[in-house]
Amino acid sequence: MGRLFGTDGVRGLANRDVTAELALNLSVAVAHELSARGAYGGRRATAVVGRDPRASGEFLSASVMAGFASAGVDVLDAGVLPTPAIAYLTKRLSAEMGAMLSASHNAMPDNGIKYFASGGHKLADEIEDRISERMGTGWERPVGAAVGRIRPFPQGAEFYIDHLLEAVPARLDGLHVVIDAAHGAASVVGPEVFQRAGATVDAIGSDPDGLNINDGYGSTHLEQLQRAVVARGADLGLALDGDADRCLAVDADGQVVDGDQIMAILAVELHERGRLRDDTLVATVMSNLGLLRAMEQQGIIVVQTGVGDRYVLEKMRAHSYSLGGEQSGHVIMLDHGTTGDGVLTALSVAGAVVSSGKPLSELAAVMQRMPQVLINVKDVDKNAVDTHGGVQAEVQAVEAELGERGRVLLRKSGTEPVVRVMIEADTAERAQHFGDHLAGVVRRHLSL
Template sequence: MARLFGTDGVRGLANGQLTAELALDLSVAAAHILTERGEFAGSSGSGRPLAVVGRDPRISGQFLEAAVVAGLASAGVDVLLLGVLPTPGVAYLTGSLGADLGVMLSASHNPMPDNGIKFLARGGVKLDDAIEIAIEKRLREEWQRPTGAEVGRVSTYDAAVADYAAHLVRTTTKPLTGIRVVLDCAEGAASDAGPKALQDAGADVTAIHAQPDGLNINDGCGSTHLENLQVAVLKDRADVGFALDGDADRCLAVDHEGNVVDGDQILAILGIAMRDNGRLKSDTVVATVMSNLGFVQAMKRAGIGVRQTKVGDRYVLEAMKASSYSLGGEQSGHVIMSDYATTGDGILTALHVLERMATTGSSLKELASVMTRLPQVLVNVPGVDKSRADEDAVLAAAVAEAEAELGDSGRVLLRPSGTEPLVRVMVEAGDAEQAQGIADRLAAVVKQQLAL
């Protein structure tokens, strides 16, 4: 049977693959596994374990929240309902409230009909693969149910947004007074927390797409649709714009001229800022193999090392933990600042980019110019045997030829998809036409050599 847990929890069509029954059963199994592993410390004050549960505004989050709460309480876990809150906010409060378990209901940047369940261990950290596998194995097992006074209690924590926003502001040291910001909240989980945090830090904030109705999350807005933000920044003559996704764990930006500033550029800005103030551990940033070569080159010029991982913020986080690095991220806008957060945090990212602008007196365009993005072409080749991608001699020769042609001015990456029968061909070069030509040529070889 295929694994339920993907790279970021359990996701699917709400009330389709992701049903109330599954949400309840997963919550019961998670409670059992973490109890047996000694993860629960009875932090609720009652001797029972404590869980916090948050969600994004999707309408399906209401019934899924009820199912999760029912599962946890029936397993003897006390539950604090956080309401609508970003994923990093749930992670923060899992730690700050001393909870034994955190649960976030969100499908991030996915369309509204989808939803997801993400479990967080003590301290607000993601569960490792072994625990997720153990939870799956325990689904729908027979168990001794607590009764009477032993069942869990359910209450609401009304200070969730205020506590989280205050935490974010405390991570900054310089007021953002005078900086005009447009913040696209994606009709999502940060529609309250995002504007509040930036305003409390001193910025002049115009919030757009900040009126979620349960149906409009990510609909033509947020980090996957930057067009409205570009228009709003130019119209308002703002200094900068930021776009979050549905659960606000990622952030992309737009400068005062409407130019997009992606996750690689943001990572470069923060890497140099943290190096300058002595907070960049080992003078190293963690990124993925999909990071633009221009980013790697810029970090080399700045004397900053780059540790590259597989694609996925969980792999970035694993590498950061292993070597105690303080900054990592992805081109998509997932940025992890481990001094302040256990996961990517879009609002935190925006605040620290703004602080760098305030500290240096530079515009975002000037800060982002530290790196030049090389033209990057990605071609997906479907219907192939991806398992042979690393073994085919003809394909290896074609890649070697392309790499020789590019020299130090570009690179080639062939990456089998983790979920589909396809191979992704990525080529970077100093010239867009050259990148496209090499990518198309390699894609043709992949199709010919790995055809099913």
């Protein structure tokens, strides 16, 4: 059996891979592990639970809450809210744990569970492993008044909106934005917080029905946002994903501004204000070489980690860095949150536009992206990609041919059954050529 937890919680096809039984049993194990980590002055441990709008979240959140309560943990049901809102509420309410039901940017049939420890932090690998070991072990069940209680917590949305408004770097009066909420968890709070910050807001992808999350909208489907920004004459567009922990942007001409460019904009802005701690940005190995080169020119150090915002966060916490993130749009601003927050990122980008007086296109031009190709290779043994001699020999050959004019990265996905082949080169044609070549090598050697 493979590792239960991936790079961002437990994820899979809802009601097949991620079942009510799994959600309940896993939450019991989480309750036991996290409750055992400290005493709470005689009171019971508390958990905050939220979800995105997908239909399966209705029964899965009920199972998670049942698991917590059956283990003697009191539960605050925050309802539909972004992942970073649940992390924030876990910290603000001094809860011992939190849980978010979401498969992020994945299609509606999938779902997942992300857990937070006290302080709103994602679980370290070793804690996840101990939780997995607890699954199915015997335990003494509380009875009577010792069982946990489940209570609705609708005020969580207002708490989160107030938190975001306190973090806005500048009022947004006079700014016209289009918000694409992916029919997801921020469909209400996303447009609402921008309106309260003073912006003129057009919202799209903000009518969730339980089935349409990420369907043609959001950060993985930017076409609707690009068209809307141009058609409505907006200053910029901001796209969230299903659980609103990531954000991508579109400038006034409909050109995409990706997570690397967003990090570059925010790093420079913080650097100029003396707020970029140790003049350091934390990024993953997936970030474009253009980001590294641009930051070097700005006198900003880039520290790289493995793929996954949790690893970015671990590095940031270990060294008290203030900014980090991923090309996909996960951006962590440690002075304001404990995890990637798409709405906070969107507000920060909009604030940079207002405070600088420059259009987003000019701010994004601080870095030039090198041509990059990313190919997902399906139906292969992803666990063998790092050890297969034939694959690694071809990787070394391509690296030698690219030299300093590009780079190669092959890795197994932590959230999907694929191998990701990434190539950067000095031209788009060379990047595509080598990408296609290595994708073929992976298929030939690792096909199931």
